[in-house]
Amino acid sequence: MTFDCSFLEGLPLAADRISVADERRESHATDYGTERLDDEGVLPNAVVWPASTADVSAVLAAATDHGVPVTPYAAGTGLEGNAVPAHGGISLDLTRMDAVVDYRPADRQIDVGPGIIGSDVDEYVAGDGLVFPPLPSSGDISTIGGMIATDASGMGTVRYGEVADWVLGLEAVLADGTVIETGSRAIKTSSGYNLTDLIVGSEGTLAVVTEARLELAGRPDQVRGGRAIFETLDDAVEAVFDAVRTDVGVAKIELVDGLSATMATEYLGSELPDAPMVFLEFHANHGVETEIDLCRTIFEDHNVARFEMSDDDAEMAALWQARREMAYAVSAYDPDLEPLHPGDVTVPISSYPEIVRETKRLADEYDLLVPCFGHAGDGNLHYSVLVDPDDPEQRTRGEDLYREIVSLAIELGGTATGEHGIGEGKQRYLEPEHGAGAVEAMRAVKRALDPTDTLNPGKIFPETADGERLTEAER
Numbered sequence: 472m473t474f475d476c477s478f479l480e481g482l483p484l485a486a487d488r489i490s491v492a493d494e495r496r497e498s499h500a501t502d503y504g505t506e507r508l509d510d511e512g513v514l515p516n517a518v519v520w521p522a523s524t525a526d527v528s529a530v531l532a533a534a535t536d537h538g539v540p541v542t543p544y545a546a547g548t549g550l551e552g553n554a555v556p557a558h559g560g561i562s563l564d565l566t567r568m569d570a571v572v573d574y575r576p577a578d579r580q581i582d583v584g585p586g587i588i589g590s591d592v593d594e595y596v597a598g599d600g601l602v603f604p605p606l607p608s609s610g611d612i613s614t615i616g617g618m619i620a621t622d623a624s625g626m627g628t629v630r631y632g633e634v635a636d637w638v639l640g641l642e643a644v645l646a647d648g649t650v651i652e653t654g655s656r657a658i659k660t661s662s663g664y665n666l667t668d669l670i671v672g673s674e675g676t677l678a679v680v681t682e683a684r685l686e687l688a689g690r691p692d693q694v695r696g697g698r699a700i701f702e703t704l705d706d707a708v709e710a711v712f713d714a715v716r717t718d719v720g721v722a723k724i725e726l727v728d729g730l731s732a733t734m735a736t737e738y739l740g741s742e743l744p745d746a747p748m749v750f751l752e753f754h755a756n757h758g759v760e761t762e763i764d765l766c767r768t769i770f771e772d773h774n775v776a777r778f779e780m781s782d783d784d785a786e787m788a789a790l791w792q793a794r795r796e797m798a799y800a801v802s803a804y805d806p807d808l809e810p811l812h813p814g815d816v817t818v819p820i821s822s823y824p825e826i827v828r829e830t831k832r833l834a835d836e837y838d839l840l841v842p843c844f845g846h847a848g849d850g851n852l853h854y855s856v857l858v859d860p861d862d863p864e865q866r867t868r869g870e871d872l873y874r875e876i877v878s879l880a881i882e883l884g885g886t887a888t889g890e891h892g893i894g895e896g897k898q899r900y901l902e903p904e905h906g907a908g909a910v911e912a913m914r915a916v917k918r919a920l921d922p923t924d925t926l927n928p929g930k931i932f933p934e935t936a937d938g939e940r941l942t943e944a945e946r
């Protein structure tokens with residue numbers, strides 16, 4: 472749909488902060504999750520790079536007045552089409568609001584603009600022995616604003632929690648341009664509705680985050696990592712469940728199945744064995760060896776073939792690079808195959824062995840390649856259904872398989888999306904997961920904060936069957 476965005480010229484924004492050039496609009500029409508297969512997205516009519524909260528407020532107030540949708544955009548690494556402008560309008564690119572606004576090491580807190588890259592926060596505070604612990608695997612290419620909007624999480628989540636756990640407060644702008652502050656500098660509060668947690672994970676549909684107050688953690692004195700190699704995938708996932716149930720002090724516990732290991736070896740040229748593996752990292756200020764010994768004992772109960780720990784920085788870096796680049800390795804594996812959608816389901820840890828087993832069984836039944844890896848300690852499974860994009864029958868088969876896995880995760884008491892959000896890709900699962908009443912309550916929140924459906928329309932909630940923007944009555 473085409474929206475007239477000429478009103479932007481009347482706003483107090485520098486000319487180089489607005490573009491209607493095709494190249495700029497095209498680069499804001501897709502994200503990592505949608506740029507593959509044949510999904511070309513809808514072009515926004517204009518791209519705006521605000522420099523301040525006042526800029527964001529002016530754009531939102533004017534866009535709401537003119538009935539023009541606004542979709543916040545950051546690094547575009549989202550995997551569910553979260554930042555693609557489903558109905559055109561304005562792509563509001565927050566990446567230039569990337570300053571450190573205030574840093575209070577004594578309180579272990581930092582206030583940042585939303586466009587700062589996650590690992591830049593870590594670099595900024597490293598000199599004081601501090602770290603922002605919930606960074607996703609994409610922490611060096613994605614922004615704090617994007618992580619907050621998707622409630623991202625990562626390899627350290629098994630020990631440190633998700634992004635929501637580290638956000639003390641926000642400055643955010645509502646659809647009508649109103650600037651609000653949420654939370655405080657205190658590490659706890661029971662004052663009023665928790666608007667911080669409401670905005671975290673709302674995928675830019677309720678407010679635009681213009682500043683985030685983050686909590687930091689101390690870096691551990693002892694860090695040891697390594698890998699455990701198993702003969703069977705079943706043993707590997709049962710070992711993970713047992714280690715988490717026993718409360719072993721792991722900071723990272725990641726599954727890599729044999730197929731993913733083969734793909735990583737081909738992609739990186741690394742020498743990963745062609746076998747199911749669990750990558751591990753232990754953090755402690757003292758007694759790290761005790762935790763490692765406990766983990767080894769548990770893994771031995773599950774027939775671990777090799778349990779290899781190291782404190783060599785280079786070795787550990789190579790190991791984690793292989794894990795971080797797994798998504799690229801999967802995409803690059805076979806030029807004739809593409810991942811259908813990035814799969815991200817999460818189940819209670821006791822059901823983790825079952826979801827992994829069933830995924831592999833379904834892969835055999837549907838006769839498709841499905842590499843599995845992920846943040847196993849959280850019960851999180853990343854799976855990619857690989858299909859030939861030019862073969863409609865194979866695509867349909869892949870879609871059926873994909874859906875079976877998500878539905879099973881929900882049946883097991885889990886979630887359709889552990890960390891990537893609903894975006895466009897997971898809308899059909901919102902109601903099966905939450906029930907009609909809860910979804911209507913979510914819609915009521917959206918109506919209350921954004922009655923004109925200005926912010927990121929077409930996300931989270933299923934739309935009309937023909938993909939049209941919802942009418943006021945339908946909202």
Ligand SMILES: Cc1cc2nc3c(=O)[nH]c(=O)nc-3n(C[C@H](O)[C@H](O)[C@H](O)COP(=O)(O)OP(=O)(O)OC[C@H]3O[C@@H](n4cnc5c(N)ncnc54)[C@H](O)[C@@H]3O)c2cc1C
Nearest residue numbers: 545546547548549553607608614616617620623624675680
């Ligand atoms: C290789 C790879 C590995 C990944 N690994 C992980 C992982 O381990 N864990 C994980 O959770 N995710 C992972 N992701 C997904 C992705 O990196 C995260 O979802 C990330 O948080 C998105 O950040 P972004 O800056 O790219 O945001 P974008 O993709 O640009 O936007 C994401 C969402 O945030 C909204 N948004 C952006 N900025 C704002 C703002 N200031 N205010 C309001 N809304 C805003 C957008 O509208 C959109 O809905 C991975 C992606 C890739 C490509």
